[in-house]
Amino acid sequence: MTTVSAYTYAERLATFEGHWDDCMTTARCLAATGHISDRPPLESLEAGSRCVTCSAFVRKGLSTRAFGDNGSQDYLEYFRGFRFHLPHCQRLQVRIPLDPQALLGGLHGNGFQSLVSKFEKFSxxxxxxxxxxxxxxxxxxxxxxxxxxxxxxxxxxxxxxxxxxxxxxxxxxxxxxxxxxxxxxxxxxxxxxxxxxxxxxxxxxxxxxxxxxxxxxxxxxxxxxxxxxxxxxxxxxxxxxxxxxxxxxxxxxxxxxxxxxxxxxxxxxxxxxxxxxxxxxxxxxxxxxxxxxxxxxxxxxxxxxxxxxxxxxxxxxxxxxxxxxxxxxxxxxxxxxxxxxxxxxx
Ligand SMILES: [Zn+2]
Incomplete structure (x- = not known):
């Protein structure tokens, strides 16, 4: 069995409770992809979460844009400019639908983004x-x-x-x-x-x-x-x-x-x-x-x-x-x- 962080999904989700109550849907999605929101130090100071395995940090505002109901027309914009995981993180096994970086299991390429952008114009x-x-x-x-x-x-x-x-x-x-x-x-x-x-x-x-x-x-x-x-x-x-x-x-x-x-x-x-x-x-x-x-x-x-x-x-x-x-x-x-x-x- 491969060693990963000792956090289960429920334990990861519990780290969000109390300070992400205004956006628990986003917190659930973050916990599902392997993120936690420890307090303190960094996550509290900068308001965000990090991956338990690769420590990739994502600000709360970016996560709520990616996972929230924001009514944006172009979902690719939700995921532009940041990553939930570093390129070889084991957590990339858990696919985030709509995230082009997660779709290919860690392969990152602009070519794929431009390909996908042909499909979606509205949600x-x-x-x-x-x-x-x-x-x-x-x-x-x-x-x-x-x-x-x-x-x-x-x-x-x-x-x-x-x-x-x-x-x-x-x-x-x-x-x-x-x-x-x-x-x-x-x-x-x-x-x-x-x-x-x-x-x-x-x-x-x-x-x-x-x-x-x-x-x-x-x-x-x-x-x-x-x-x-x-x-x-x-x-x-x-x-x-x-x-x-x-x-x-x-x-x-x-x-x-x-x-x-x-x-x-x-x-x-x-x-x-x-x-x-x-x-x-x-x-x-x-x-x-x-x-x-x-x-x-x-x-x-x-x-x-x-x-x-x-x-x-x-x-x-x-x-x-x-x-x-x-x-x-x-x-x-x-x-x-x-x-x-x-x-x-x-
Ligand atoms: Zn990761």
């Missing part, structure tokens, strides 16, 4: 997170009973099935779309979402209908990350059911972000291995599982089918109970799994 949905001043509602729409307004939104908004599969719009793209929309032939009607842009009050009510009435399914944790990012803080607060195929290098970041979905109740995990962690698991695997197990307060945890020659996690495996118990523990309660030298003792 849909982030506008809904932009603070908007509230005004008294004078529209006659608001004189209708709420149930009637919800019925109107249901007629206007795109229909979501009980299970909505989300897929990337393009390969290497940050944009996501429902699978039904992706496979639809002919021109797409992108005006159906316009009701969300009418005003803040309608956005609140209609978003609720859009995000809380469906189970969102993802064939990869990276897609889940991109989706959760694209719907912004407001959307994440409404998501209540997720079905995700995990077991990739983006797991840590994706589950760290999923932790900001405070209404999440139902989770289906598709894990292509029969144990929580195989012997001599790589760092990205350990951190991915640690971030998954950091979720708490769920009402129901299921294990879905996944194709794997190693077998997959299902209810016949003893580790399935361990995962379910961890995720259904009371919200915010400390995990009961022990750690040894920074690794889960499983």
């Amino acid at each position: 849909p949905g982030t506008k809904s997170a932009t603070p908007t001043q509230r005004f008294p509602q004078t529209s006659s729409l608001f004189s209708l009973p709420t149930e009637l307004r919800l019925e109107i939104y249901a007629q206007v908004l795109p229909h979501l099935d009980d299970v909505t599969e989300i897929v990337p719009l393009n390969r290497d793209s940050a944009r996501v779309i429902s699978k039904a929309g992706y496979e639809k032939t002919g021109p797409r009607d992108t005006t159906k979402h316009n009701v969300l842009r009418t005003c803040r009050a309608i956005n609140d009510e209609a978003s609720d209908l859009l995000y809380s009435s469906s189970t969102f399914r993802f064939a990869a944790s990276k897609t889940m990350y991109l989706f959760l990012r694209s719907i912004g803080k407001r959307g994440r607060q409404l998501v209540h059911s997720v079905d995700v195929y995990c077991g990739s290098r983006e797991d840590a970041m994706a589950f760290a972000l999923l932790a900001s979905c405070e209404q999440l109740q139902y989770l289906t995990v598709r894990l292509p291995r029969p144990k929580i962690l195989p012997p001599r698991s790589p760092l990205w695997c350990v951190d991915g599982m640690s971030c998954l197990l950091s979720l708490s307060g769920l009402r129901s945890v299921k294990f879905g089918f996944c194709e794997s020659s190693f077998g997959c996690m299902d209810d016949s495996r003893s580790d399935a109970d361990v995962i379910r118990k961890a995720l259904t523990r009371p919200k915010g309660a400390a995990g009961s799994l022990r750690t040894i030298n920074g690794y889960l003792d499983v």
